[in-house]
Amino acid sequence: MQKSKRNLLDEEAKASLDIWRYVFGFADIAAAKCAIDLKIPEAIENHPSSLPVTLAELSVAVSASPSHLHRIMRFLVHQGIFKQVPIKDGLATGYTNTPLSRLMMITKRDGKSLAPFVLFETSPEMLAPWLRLSSIVASPANGSHPPPFDAVHGKDVWALAEDNPCLSHMINEAMACHTRRVVPRVARACHDLFEGVATVVDVGGCTGETLGILVKEFPWIKGFNFDLPHVIQVAQALDGVENVGGDMFDSVPKCDAVFIKWVLHDWGDKDCIRLLKNCKEAVPPNIGKVLIVESVIREKKKAMIVEDRDEKLEHVRLMLDMVMMAHTSTGKERTLKEWDFVLNEAGFERYEVRDIDDVQCVIIAYR
Template sequence: MGEIHSEVTWEQEEEEEKEEAEAQVEIWKYIFGFVELAVVKCAIELGIAEAIEKHKKPMSLLELSSTLKCDSSYVNRIMRFLVHRKIFKTMNTNHDDYPSYVQTPLSRRLIRNGEHSMVAILLLESSPVMVAPWLSLSDRVLVNGNPSFEKVHGEDVWHYAASNLDHSNLINDAMACDAKVVVPAIVEGCSEVFDGVGSLVDVGGGNGTTMSILAKAFPRIRGINFDLPHVIDVAPKYDGVEHVAGDMFTSVPKADAAIIKWVLHDWGDEECIQILKNCREAIPKENGKVIIVEAVIEEGEGKHNKYKDVGLMLDMVMMAHTNIGKERTLKEWEYVIKMAGFKALIVKSINAVQSVIVASC
C-alpha cells in the first residue's frame, strides 16, 4: 500500500509541475490579451487584407508597405505578429530577403466587403465606447454594483445609441454583419422553419439585412423589418421588405410568424417575457411561431459545441455592455418562452454561434 501511495503522490507532483510550467506561459496571454484585438483592428484600418487580396499573388513587404503608404519596418513587425497567429501566411519567394504574404480564410474575414467579413463586429467591439465599460466590470459584479456601460457613459447602450448616430450605425453594421453569416446558415440548415409562412416580422431587425436575405431566399414571404424610429429612419430600401418603426415593448406588427435575432440576450427575463408576449399577440393563435436566433449555453463539461467558448465570451459582453442582458442555457430559454405563453419549443443547431429556437403557440 505504501508503494502505491508513493507512486500516486509522484504522479500528482508531476502534474502540478506541468500545470505550473503552463501557467508561467499562459498568464502572459491575459496580461497582453488586448494586444491581439488592437493589432487586428490596426490591420483592418490599414486595409492589409484588401491590399493582398487585390494584388492577386504573393505580396512582398516592400509592395505591401508601398501600397499602404506605411513604414516598412513597422509593417514587417505587424505582419510578423499576424503571421505568428496564422491570420496571414508567408511564402518564401527570395524577394527582398523577406517572405511574401498571402491570404488565409481567417484574413479574408478582415476584408470590409468580403463575403464572410466580420469587420463590422470587430470595429464595434474595439471602439472606445465599447472598450471603456470593460474597465469597470468588477464594479458591475459587486452587490448593488452599477452597470458598466451606464457608469462610463451616463446612460444605457440603447439611449446612448439613440442620441449618437455614429455609434448607432456601428451597432446596425455589426448586426448586419452577423446576419450575413447567420441567416444563410439558417436557410441552409433549417429552412423548414419557414414552411407555411406568408408574412414574417423581424423584431429588432436593425437596418433590415436579415429580412432582405430571407426575402431573397423565400420570395413568397412578405417581410416586415421592425425597429425603433431612429434605426428605421436610416434603413435602406429592399425588395419585398417593409420597414416599420415602433417599440417591441409596446406591440409588434401582425404577421404569420416573427423572427427575433440577437435581441433577447440584451434583456433580463421579465423584459424577454414581455417582448415574447407581444410577439405571441402578433401571430396567429392556431399555428403561429416565433423563431428565436440566440446562443444556447451548454451546461456541464461533457458536451463539445465548437462555439461554446464564444458563447461564454458573449455572456461577458452582455455583462459589460448591457444592464440586465445575458446568454442563456436551454433551461433558461425554456423558462422565458413558457412564461410568455408558448406551449412548445424546438432547438435546432446551425453552423453558427447561435441556435434556432422555434417557439410555437
C-alpha cells in the first residue's frame, strides 16, 4: 500500500476514536468536580491507617454509596487521577493519591491546589455561556449580538458577581489559589524590580492574596489592594496592605509600581489601552514601572522539536483564550505583537518580558 494512503487510513482510524472525546469529554471534568465535592483526595490522604484505602473505608469516609463510588473511582483511576494498588497480599485493592489528585484538595492552601478553580469553572453560571460560543463567533463585526455571558445572564461577570455573593466568593477563591501558585514565581523572577520601591498598587487585586505574598517577600513595601467596592468589602486585613475600593477605569491610586495580574486579558484593546494609561499615570515619570502578569500566545509553532511541557502550557493559553471568549465581553489572550500594540498605544516606549516557567509571564512596562 502507498505510504500516503496508509497515513490517511491511520489518521481516519485515529479520528474515529478521537471523536468520542468531543461526545463525552465533559465526563472528565464532571468526575474531577465530583472528587473535589466529596473531598476524596483528603479522605485518602487523612485516612488513619495511612495505607491504601479500600472502597469500603472510602465510602464511609466520604459518606457515599459504594456502588456509585466504585464507578467514579474506576473512571478516575483510569484517568490517572488516583491509583489502585494491591493490598492484603494481593487479596484486595486500595486507592492512593497521586500528584494530580493532591492538586484537587479543596482544603489545601499550599500554592499548588487548583481545586477552587475547578469548582468556579464548573459552576452553572460559568458553564452556561459555553453553549453560546458559536453565536459570538457568527456575530457580525459590529457586535450586534451580546457576548455569550451577557446573553445568558443579562450582565457581565463583574456585575453578576456584585449581585451574587456566592459566585463572587467562588471567583475570589479561584483567583486566590492561582495567585498562591504564580506570585511566588513572579517574586523570584522579579526580585530586583522591588528594590527601592516603597509603594505598590495591585490593580484588580481581588481579596489581597497577591500583596500578602509580596509584602512578606519584600517587607519594605507598602501595598495597596485596589478592586471594586464589593470585592474590597470581603478583602483580607493584612499587615502592610491597605484595601482601597474604586473603579480602575476612572483612575489608579498613585504609587511607585503597579502590579496587575490577570486583569488586562479581561478587556478588549480599547479598554485595555485606557486601563494601561491609568496605570502609567499612577507611577512616577522615568522611574515608574507596571508589572503585568499575563499570557503571551506564541506567534508561530516552533519548527524545531517542541518540548512537551511547552506544548502543554501553550494549550492552556489557548484554552484560556476560549474562556475569555465565553466569559468576558471583549477579553482575549494576546500575542507579543498584540501586547506591543496596546503598550505602545498607552504610551509605554520600553518594556521587557520575563519568563516564569508557567502559563503566564511578566511584562514589565517602564514609564
